Amino acid sequence: MGEMSGFQLGVIGALFLSVASSVSIVICNKALMSHLGFPFATTLTSWHLMVTYCTLHVAQRFNFFENKSIDMQTVMLFGILNGVSIGFLNLSLGFNSIGFYQMTKLAIIPFTVLLETLFLKKQFSQKIKFSLFLLLVGVGIASITDLQLNLVGTILSLLAIITTCVGQILTNTIQKRLNVSSTQLLYQSAPFQAAILFVSGPLVDQYLTRQNVFAYKYSPIVLGFIILSCLIAVSVNFSTFLVIGKTSPVTYQVLGHLKTCLVLGFGYTLLHDPFTERNIIGILVAIIGMGLYSYFCTHENKKKQLGDLSPGSQIKDKNSSTPLSGGKNMAHQDKESHEVKKSTKGSLV
Incomplete structure (x- = not known):
């Protein structure tokens, strides 16, 4: 019971860290891009990952965590995929x-639910699906305005x-199957993510913004916000891997939409962004969906734990030759830091 209680506290801590750091970086990057005129989102993300790797490298040197070698091909493909x-x-x-x-x-x-159902044989109850549907409807009402297709x-x-x-x-699967922690996986993959974005970022940004990141005139306040954004990104990247490892990719996405609702609220209160009754209704519906998702997941996990502790299941476990291995945990680059930029159309990570 003590081990389970510690795990639950770890999950709560990971969720809180993810929300706090992601909302912070969205506000920081919105100020940087919308108000200070620095629109180079992809290049900024490569800097985030380079600072994250350097920070983890120093932490590993001081023995804050133990580096665990992972197959180079796996790490390289994983890092490139996330960067792409x-x-x-x-x-x-x-x-x-937008x-x-x-x-x-x-x-x-x-799409994540579909992939996990088809390829990982994971089952999602009707209650879980309904709560996710309610969440998506709420976020859609709150954040979607125009729909222009091309x-x-x-x-x-x-x-x-x-x-x-x-x-x-893959972030979830690699951690559990290879028994590596979120920190170990992030440390191994961050250089490849940073490299692919460092090479492609300036080209992507120049195509989207018609500006050259290397010709930009960096004022002290812009440099200050860039440094702050990179420091917050260390926490964002770490918490992303951590949350996905401790929970699931679907739960991480649900958490991401909670951040969207919080960002909309903070944008209204702190940055005086436009806010309508539609935004309020959408956020309330989304929060109800999140609450139901959390309740149904907790209820189903308790039922599963009780089933595992039943005499029949214990006898079955004793006769089984395949031990269950607990996956360590994780967190990754915030692709949801891609928050709405009305003036620059830039996203954040």
Whole structure:
């Protein structure tokens, strides 16, 4: 019971860290991009990942965690996939309207459920599906305005959805199957994510913004916000891997939409963004959906634990030759830091 209580506290801590850090970086990046005129979202993300890797490297040198070697091909493909997914999300925002981009983000949850059902044989109850549907409807009401379709934007959105879902599922699967922690996986994969974005970021940003990141005139206040954004990103990246490892990719996406609702609220109270009755209704519906999802997940997990502790299941476990291995945990780059940029159409990570 003590071990289970400690695990639950760890999950709560991971969720809180993810929400706090993600909302903080969204507000920081919105100020940087919308108010200070720094629109280079993809390049900024590569800096986030480089700072994250350097921070973890120093922590590993001081023995804050033990480095565990992972097959190089697995780590390289995983890192490149996550880096590419961030690029596709930014391109999706650049080629689509804000409303269609929000639809792209909403589509990640049902597509993740579909992939896990088909390939991982994971079962989702009707109650869970209903709560997710209610959540998506609420976020859609609160955040989706215009829906303008175009062929290139639609293709980029589909690629963004696929790469994001596969990357987050792999984040969970690799940690559990290889028994590595979120910190170990992030430390191994961050250099490859940073490298792919460092090379492609300036090109993507120049195509989307018609500005050159290397020709930009960096004022002290812009540099200060960039440094702050990179420091917060360390927590964002770590908490992303941690949450997905401790829970699931679907739960992480649900948490991401909670952050969207919080960002809308903070934008209204702190930055005086426009806010309507539609926003309020949508956020309330989304919160109800999140609450039901949390309740149904907790209820089903308790039923599963009671089933595992029953005499019949214990006898079955004793006769079984396959031990259950507990996956360590994780967290990853915030692709949901891709929050709505009305003036720059830039996303954040």
